Amino acid sequence: MLVVMRHRPDTQRADLPLPETQSFRVSDLDEARAICTEYYYEVALDLLDRSRPLAFAADLVRLGPVTVGDIRFGADVAIGADILDAYHVNLPVAGAIGSEHRGAITVASPRRAAVYRPGAGAHAGRWSADCRSLGIRVDRASLEAELEALVGRPIRGPIRFGPSFDTTMGAGLTWSRMANLLRSELENPHSALLQPLVAERYAQGMLSGLLFATDHQYAEALTAHVPPARPRTVRRAVQVMEADPTHPFTTAELARLAGVSARALQEGFRRHVGLSPMAYLQHVRMGYAREELRHPVPGRDTVAAIAHAWGFGHLGRFAAAYRERFGESPSATLRGR
CATH class of the missing domain: 1.10.10.60 (Homeodomain-like)
Incomplete structure (x- = not known):
């Protein structure tokens, strides 16, 4: 059943994406393939052991540009997509997934997430019956716009992520916990994360968090020193927020409106206001x-x-x-x- 948490009528905005959740339990291979295609990509899905029936289970939550799905097949399967139109992360909860992407072989496990970028396909040689993984789809345009806002200049995509990242420490651990928290909130129909204003900010946090958790060609630029925004720029952002407080602003959006990078705006607010923009x-x-x-x-x-x-x-x-x-x-x- 589709569960949609709606905002209060007096403060809800038509331009604010509504979070949604969905759960599936199917035993038919074609149905499982159709669900994967609807929420992720067009996939090839085959049973590797016909003696064990499929027991596909998917619990999904979509917050705007980010889709997190808790996926289990209950049987040994091979799964792959010839073309990816988004960034994707496999974050196993149990078991492991070996895959090939852009000529690299990667094994995702509960200690290491696999990352795939748009354009080329990705193919898992074997997804075992006991494997359970979070499949995280990240909209390409949204992630690249977030990176542009953070570094304050245009980027040439796609972002060249490394094939995997450690989820046991540092920013990788933080991001995996964010994904797991979002999954756990599927069991809470009144979750604050499914309130549109909160959901929008959480999804934006997952975008920026992924950029800090992974290795890519802009990683150094994300941590380089930037000068703070000038008081006039900070005043512009303040005026925008006070004029429309129900709008789901993010730091990245405010930075674009003010004409500076997100990090420069954050530093400007810290220096001249004593608070972050959010x-x-x-x-x-x-x-x-x-x-x-x-x-x-x-x-x-x-x-x-x-x-x-x-x-x-x-x-x-x-x-x-x-x-x-x-x-x-x-x-x-x-x-x-």
């Missing part, structure tokens, strides 16, 4: 949340509903930040005390 946006949204708490709609508004509507995914942290800023709890404001 922290400042939350500051603005908290002010609007307070107004809703002070003037609630009877029978509809609760602290949790208002917090989630304005993009605050963790109710406890929202309440603590609210109390620190306004000197009272959100529930006290709601009660008019």
Whole structure:
């Protein structure tokens, strides 16, 4: 069943992608192939041992440019795609997947993720019956736009990722935990990650996180020193946020509007505002949340509903930040005390 978490009618925007989840359990090879094609790519899928029936299971969540699927076949299969139109990561939870991509042989395991880039195909020699993996599809245009925003200049894609990265330490561990958290939230129908304002920022975090987790030709540029944005540029970003606080801004988008790189804008905000761009946006949204708490709609508004509507995914942290800023709890404001 398709599960769609919708934002509050008074703050939802038509241009904000709605997160979606889907679960499948099929035993027919053609049905499994069709599901993989719909959510990923056109694939060739074959049983390697006809004595063991297929038991395909897929639990999927799509947040705009990022699709994460928990995939199991329950039988030994060979799977491959002749053409990839997106970046892709295989992150096994159990078992291993050996594959060939652009002439390189890679073995993905729970300790090492395999990375594939658009253009050429990828083929797994054998996906064993006991293997379970997160298959992560990342939209090409979105990832390359995120990289351009971070480095502050045009790039020539595709990004030449290394064939794999370590998921046991550093940025690779962080990114794998982000992917696994998103998968685990499939079991929570009221997850904050499925609220559109939160989902958009989480997906953007996965894009930038992947760029820091992997080796590629722009890796050094991501960590090089950049001068901060000037106060005029910072003021421009502030004006944009305050004029449209319900828009799902990201640092990358604000940087494009201000005409600087994302890292320069972050440094400019740190120096001249004392907050990151996203922290400042939350500051603005908290002010609007307070107004809703002070003037609630009877029978509809609760602290949790208002917090989630304005993009605050963790109710406890929202309440603590609210109390620190306004000197009272959100529930006290709601009660008019």
